[in-house]
Amino acid sequence: MKIFLNFFVFLLISCNSSSQKNKSIQFKNLNSQYNIQDVLIKTRDGAKISAIICRKNGATEPKTVILQSTIYVRDKGRDLNTIKESADRGFIGVIAYTRGKRFSPNEILPYENDANDTYDVIDWVSKQKWCDGRVGMFGGSYNGFTQWASTKKLHPALKTIVHYVANRPGLGLPMENNVFINPNYEWSFYVGNNKYLDTVAGNDRQRFRNMMFKWWETGVAYNKMDSIDGTPNRLFQRWVSHPSFDEYWQKMAPYKEDFSQINIPVLSIDGYYNDSQNSGLYYLREHYKYNPNAEHYLIIGPYSHFGAQRNGSKEINGYRVDKDALIDTNEITYQWFDYIFNNGKKPVQLKDKINYQVMGENEWRSASSIEKMSNNRLRLYLTDKKNEKIYSLSPQKPSKKNFLSQKVDFANREIGNNNYYPDPIIRDEMDLSNGFNFISEPFKESVLVSGSFIGELMVSINKKDFDFGATLYEVLPDGKLFHLSYIIGRASYSKDIENRELLRPNEITKIPFSNTHLVSKKLSKGSHLLIYLNVNKNAFSELNYGTGKTVSQETIKEAKEPLEIKWYNDSFVEIPIWKD
Structure with missing residues (x-):
């Protein structure tokens, strides 16, 4: 930041x-x-x-x-x-x-x-x-x-x-x-x-x-x-x-x-x-x-x-x-x-x-409104199936419920997560070091992304809270990434920003999000959409250890047990698009 x-x-x-x-x-x-x-x-x-x-x-x-x-x-x-x-x-x-x-x-x-x-x-x-x-x-x-x-x-x-x-x-x-x-x-x-x-x-x-x-x-x-x-x-x-x-x-x-x-x-x-x-x-x-x-x-x-x-x-x-x-x-x-x-x-x-x-x-x-910037929404599921080295972002809901596992050690300060900030806007390659990338099939014709993307994350964790980040990119035909939009948020406030609702450990929870950054861009024929999903852990913001205490009062002493998170494959994003 x-x-x-x-x-x-x-x-x-x-x-x-x-x-x-x-x-x-x-x-x-x-x-x-x-x-x-x-x-x-x-x-x-x-x-x-x-x-x-x-x-x-x-x-x-x-x-x-x-x-x-x-x-x-x-x-x-x-x-x-x-x-x-x-x-x-x-x-x-x-x-x-x-x-x-x-x-x-x-x-x-x-x-x-x-x-x-x-x-x-x-x-x-x-x-x-x-x-x-x-x-x-x-x-x-x-x-x-x-x-x-x-x-x-x-x-x-x-x-x-x-x-x-x-x-x-x-x-x-x-x-x-x-x-x-x-x-x-x-x-x-x-x-x-x-x-x-x-x-x-x-x-x-x-x-x-x-x-x-x-x-x-x-x-x-x-x-x-x-x-x-x-x-x-x-x-x-x-x-x-x-x-x-x-x-x-x-x-x-x-x-x-x-x-x-x-x-x-x-x-x-x-x-x-x-x-x-x-x-x-x-x-x-x-x-x-x-x-x-x-x-x-x-x-x-x-x-x-x-x-x-x-x-x-x-x-x-x-x-x-x-x-x-x-x-x-x-x-x-x-x-x-x-x-x-x-x-x-x-x-x-x-x-x-x-x-x-x-x-x-x-x-x-x-x-006439932000909603009318698009005339269709593209729902894409964050699946557990790989498209070569990257997981698939698919319009088809997986027939069998499954998940991807991630472990985040908050005590390890050699590794930071969630590179969401759009600088540079065009990146040469995606981050494969941690978190998960989900890529769509290439578009057969050009399409406009116009508006704010939304989504639902289905997760279970071994703690009471976590902060998440989701970044939306266009993968250009030459393989470069064009930053479109992002969100960082706190799971316990995802349903109500006024009242905190802690997660129940090891129970599947729905995390809805909508307050993403609005954008409008023409995507080229042959481009893909990519979602980069991760737990927010970096030096540029508050660090949520997941104890359920007031986050600003938590310390590294709370990091004895790593966060274990399961990202379920019925999680999805909806991308606002305009088709002529």
């Missing part, structure tokens, strides 16, 4: 009521086109939110506000430029910072207060004489999360949101399908150490990699990882104390019926290779589930977490994307705002609710 933190930090300057006026004048002298002001906005519980407002000088009529709400403080360059652009395009630009950041005197607690605080910022902004009573929001990653957080209770002034690769705390990070993953560990220092950004800690990759691998080698409990680092990580400790998707996570953003009252137009932009894709698409799926008449559009293609927030990139993880995949995210955003606020034209990319680039086909397609 990788995380890239290439940002800039700015000097902390003091702020009080008298200096605000001077600062506004100073900014005005620097650029006479703009009136830029610093404000502290008081929330309903007495906290203060630091914000910057940008208006065009000489403008007298109230205008619509374009708001960004973020934890990333870059107020002398990037932030000023982005709110100036809003002003240049006929709006008023406002950027507000998460409680505790910049000039806010409060404690920094990422995710926890953004729902109420962003609502309060919208309320304050909408009542200012320079605002026409309408607010739109945009931004990516954490800024995408704050937009959804603000809709948990929808303010009447908020008319639309445009989010890119939006985070959903508790679902895509810092845990994925109830498995804690490591990238947010160092991120917590980056955003939580000071009022701006701690780039020294955030860019010290070696420090955190050394810590991670020492944790892996020594086998101490996951929740003691900061003892290896030697610096207490207060945010990490808050997060790992909530392994279920409990009230702590639920209250941060819309949850279940909260989505039914979100009746504003929404534009989502995401990527097939965005690490937190299941966060962004969670919002879309739940929005339509609880509000079938929602006006919610999606643009998605072969983009990374950062690529989707910009213009994509010509190459991602070694894969050269189709020419028509590259989009101008920023331009589409403002076209959308003109469509919503100024009766402008809808962005041309929005042919229907779901708009997706087909990799390998060099074209865009549209559908």
